Amino acid sequence: MRIRALVAAAAVALIVPAVPAFATETPSTTTDPSETAAADPTATADPTATVDPTTTSDPTATADPTTTETPTPTPPTTTEAAPIVNVGVFIDEVARRTGASLSARVVVYDRPSAAAEVVWQWWDESSVAVGEPSQPVALMTDAQSEARMTVVAPSGAEGRYRLHVQVTAAADGAVGYDLSSNAVSLDNTGPAFSWSRNLTTFYPAKDGYRDLFSVTIKGGWDPATYNVQVLNSSGTSIRTIGSGELTWSGSSDLLYYAKPSWNGLDRSGARVSAGTYTIKATLSDSAGNRTTKMTTVAVSWKKLTWKTYYKKVTAADALDYKYVGSCSALKAPARSDWAESRGFRSNVKCRGGDTAKSRVVTDSVTCLPRSFDGNYRNLTMKHYGGRPKGYTKNVYLVTHVYRPQTSGDWTLAQRHQFGNSVQWKTMASVSTPNGLIADRKSTKYCPSIWWVSGLQSSSRYDVWKYSVGIQYRVLA
Helix, strand or coil, rough: HHHHHHHHHHHHHCCCCCCCHHHHHCCCCCHHHHCCCCCCCCCCCCCCCCCCCCCCCCCCCCCCCCCCCCCCCCCCCCCCCCCCCEEEEEEEECEEEEEEEEEEEECCCCCCCCEEEEEEEEEEEECCCCCCCCCEEEEECCCCCEEEEEECCCCCCCCCEEEEEEEECCCCCCEEEECCCCCCCEECCCCCCCEEEEECECCCCCCEEEEEEEEEEECCCCCEEEEEEECCCCEEEEEEEEECCEEEECCCCCEECCEECCCEEHHHHHHCCCCEEEEEEEECCCCCCEEEEEEEEEEEECEEEEEEEEEEEHHHHEEEEEECCCEEEEEEECCCECCCEEECCCCCCCCCCCCCCCEEEEEEEECCCCCCCCCEEEEEEEEEECCCCCCCCCCCCCEEECCCCCCCEEEEEEEEECCCCCCCEEEEEEEECCCHHHCCCCCCCCCEEEEEEECCCCCCEEEEEEEEEEEEEEEE
């Protein structure tokens, strides 16, 4: 267009005579227009130009070489707006851990039984998109214009996240968007709990001694489910001893808890082999997080049984302490044919009457076998003795069994008095003798039975041996 303008200007310059500089003023109105219109005889006319005889040219007019033609405006392209569809998305107000699946409900309003494509993405509470949008998911709405899809819980910091969807209708390409009103609480922390065991070794033989193993699980303020299994040495589960929801205790000290127990049987009801087993406890919260702890317990099929103990001990061997009044004596041995016997002799040196001078008293003791659990039964104590040889007067001997006290003097029990005959004589017969046995649960001293024998008032009595019979418990 600019080249054409320059050519036109050049053509005008050829047919218009040169005008002096001073002649640039406006011509006089008396100037004959025909003079300025006269053609230059030397000029070459444009053969294509057609002169309109009725047209009078302005002799002062010159073409503007900078003038360009105005382009014709192009009307704007009109794009039709995409149709819009109303949609909604709904999720449950739930706690989930990263990667867990949950269901979302998508509504494409007024599009029943229609195909649609959904792209979903999580937004945090600041409406900032988290992660990448999903790949398109093809859905088909039902008669109520609803469809369900599975989404995966977001990856990010623990907190609340809402689900954003972009829905495109397959029929006409209509697009709609929505952000769920409810939020998912992202929770990646496993439930905290503590636990304890009642035994390190238990004996499930049903004898009343450590028959049942149990653990006490203490959860926190939030409910959780638990599962407790017994694993063998290969790590294989042989029994589930507890599962389900923790129980609310109603106490701020215990909170949610469980107390499963094990009787030593596997899941088929058979006794497990003796040995060490692993107890595995797993707690799961509502978000699907899990916390696992393990401990061990030994199983023994030994059981408590009663074993009988019987012992004879000479008077000399049993003697621990003696008291002999100044008028009396303790003869050793009492007889030549009774080795290690003792003879009680009152008032053989003088007449002490019934005073301390006439007394002869001995304290005797013997150790008992240690009971596994400190329990004893059926105690029988006897002595072999009676009137001294050649002595014709009546005689007596008094015995007592001591009852140990934790403090102060020991008390006396099971008093018996004996006379002339020489034979085995019963000093005590007690079915439940635990209260008569000193140090029965001690690990420093032996369990023992103590008794006192004595007389006065000019009596004489010979003791050769004592016997103790008792039953005690062993684990075998």
